[in-house]
Amino acid sequence: METTGWTDRLRTFAEEREWEQFHTPKNLAMALSVEASELLEIFQWLTPEESAGVMRTERGQAVRDEVADVMTYLLRLADVLDIDLNAAMAAKVAASAKRYTVEHSKGSAAKR
Amino acid sequence: METTGWTDRLRTFAEEREWEQFHTPKNLAMALSVEASELLEIFQWLTPEESAGVMRTERGQAVRDEVADVMTYLLRLADVLDIDLNAAMAAKVAASAKRYTVEHSKGSAAKR
Amino acid sequence: METTGWTDRLRTFAEEREWEQFHTPKNLAMALSVEASELLEIFQWLTPEESAGVMRTERGQAVRDEVADVMTYLLRLADVLDIDLNAAMAAKVAASAKRYTVEHSKGSAAKR
Amino acid sequence: METTGWTDRLRTFAEEREWEQFHTPKNLAMALSVEASELLEIFQWLTPEESAGVMRTERGQAVRDEVADVMTYLLRLADVLDIDLNAAMAAKVAASAKRYTVEHSKGSAAKR
Numbered sequence: 001m002e003t004t005g006w007t008d009r010l011r012t013f014a015e016e017r018e019w020e021q022f023h024t025p026k027n028l029a030m031a032l033s034v035e036a037s038e039l040l041e042i043f044q045w046l047t048p049e050e051s052a053g054v055m056r057t058e059r060g061q062a063v064r065d066e067v068a069d070v071m072t073y074l075l076r077l078a079d080v081l082d083i084d085l086n087a088a089m090a091a092k093v094a095a096s097a098k099r100y101t102v103e104h105s106k107g108s109a110a111k112r
Numbered sequence: 113m114e115t116t117g118w119t120d121r122l123r124t125f126a127e128e129r130e131w132e133q134f135h136t137p138k139n140l141a142m143a144l145s146v147e148a149s150e151l152l153e154i155f156q157w158l159t160p161e162e163s164a165g166v167m168r169t170e171r172g173q174a175v176r177d178e179v180a181d182v183m184t185y186l187l188r189l190a191d192v193l194d195i196d197l198n199a200a201m202a203a204k205v206a207a208s209a210k211r212y213t214v215e216h217s218k219g220s221a222a223k224r
Numbered sequence: 225m226e227t228t229g230w231t232d233r234l235r236t237f238a239e240e241r242e243w244e245q246f247h248t249p250k251n252l253a254m255a256l257s258v259e260a261s262e263l264l265e266i267f268q269w270l271t272p273e274e275s276a277g278v279m280r281t282e283r284g285q286a287v288r289d290e291v292a293d294v295m296t297y298l299l300r301l302a303d304v305l306d307i308d309l310n311a312a313m314a315a316k317v318a319a320s321a322k323r324y325t326v327e328h329s330k331g332s333a334a335k336r
Numbered sequence: 337m338e339t340t341g342w343t344d345r346l347r348t349f350a351e352e353r354e355w356e357q358f359h360t361p362k363n364l365a366m367a368l369s370v371e372a373s374e375l376l377e378i379f380q381w382l383t384p385e386e387s388a389g390v391m392r393t394e395r396g397q398a399v400r401d402e403v404a405d406v407m408t409y410l411l412r413l414a415d416v417l418d419i420d421l422n423a424a425m426a427a428k429v430a431a432s433a434k435r436y437t438v439e440h441s442k443g444s445a446a447k448r
């Protein structure tokens with residue numbers, strides 16, 4: 001997916017509805033967190049094994065919708081804060097590669 | 113940002129560290145939610161006005177890092193669940209346009 | 225409120241329904257986080273001023289319900305982990321009093 | 337645990353530091369959600385089985401601290417909104433008993 005087109009479309013969507021007044025970074029960060037929890041709610045009582053098969057259940061469409069909701073607020077937040085997503089990803093992945101070397105982190109989820 | 117390259121890179125990153133065992137959809141949804149809260153934590157005690165200027169403060173880099181963390185787990189989750197992000201966004205935005213018509217939602221954040 | 229009676233009642237409620245299998249600490253921590261987000265969702269688009277008057281609106285009852293939901297999972301989690309809530313509160317408040325002295329923290333929300 | 341004493345003590349703690357200005361219901365709901373996520377973070381990569389033994393690990397004290405943090409903001413929020421916790425619990429448990437009858441919910445986590 002190319003994000004730029006969606007960023008523009010979501011900005012227009014907000015502007016047409018005069019929603020910029022609600023879309024402060026603080027409110028968007030809240031909305032992002034709330035949507036991430038709605039996604040989490042679907043997995044709440046599933047075993048890890050059941051969670052792997054969720055897309056073949058009646059909740060599959062809800063997962064798709066919530067993933068899109070999280071992406072929506074993430075793109076909106078990055079837009080209003082003027083964050084370069086590609087640069088942010090590059091910096092973070094480089095830092096993670098240093099912090100979690102293959103040698104030390106193979107098979108371990110331990111935080112470093 | 114083109115997401116496909118990052119999806120591939122993050123998958124390789126996980127595979128090299130044998131982290132697929134931890135990356136069940138349930139755990140990734142948890143991690144996504146936890147990272148969204150770490151982002152929210154930055155804005156917690158700021159006024160809406162202060163939140164708008166956060167990138168010019170010493171917390172700006174932390175915001176960038178947390179945005180990248182949220183994106184990372186969102187892409188990983190979509191990957192392991194084989195979700196087409198572009199299609200999910202298209203479906204969701206179309207549904208929102210119907211639900212929140214410009215006529216009824218102008219200047220109002222009310223849920224419909 | 226005396227919590228002990230509720231802890232017992234919630235445990236019985238779970239046992240009668242054979243829900244102990246779902247009430248692992250991990251799942252209860254997820255449920256707690258999901259309920260806290262449902263509470264947060266009510267305040268999402270409100271201004272700080274509007275949030276102060278929420279109990280006099282039609283959402284007041286929803287706030288009460290979500291507060292009870294958060295309390296429910298907090299008591300369940302403390303119960304299955306055998307945490308002494310009173311001792312945990314005493315330790316935490318003592319630590320906070322040291323960390324956030326009146327002298328240094330008056331009028332400031334800065335993390336120390 | 338008797339909550340009333342803690343509610344009073346936390347209110348005094350906030351007043352002494354002139355923190356009432358930060359403790360809007362919206363901000364307290366955010367803080368509650370952030371603390372619930374910090375608690376969740378501890379369980380993030382644990383298996384359900386590992387999560388059951390967390391109090392015997394080096395993370396046990398962190399669990400106790402985060403549980404107290406969640407309780408702190410829950411009591412503060414209930415205080416500023418003047419919510420009767422006992423009445424809220426009674427109403428919620430009565431509603432849950434009706435919704436999740438033993439007959440229909442035995443051994444099932446399905447939402448009703």
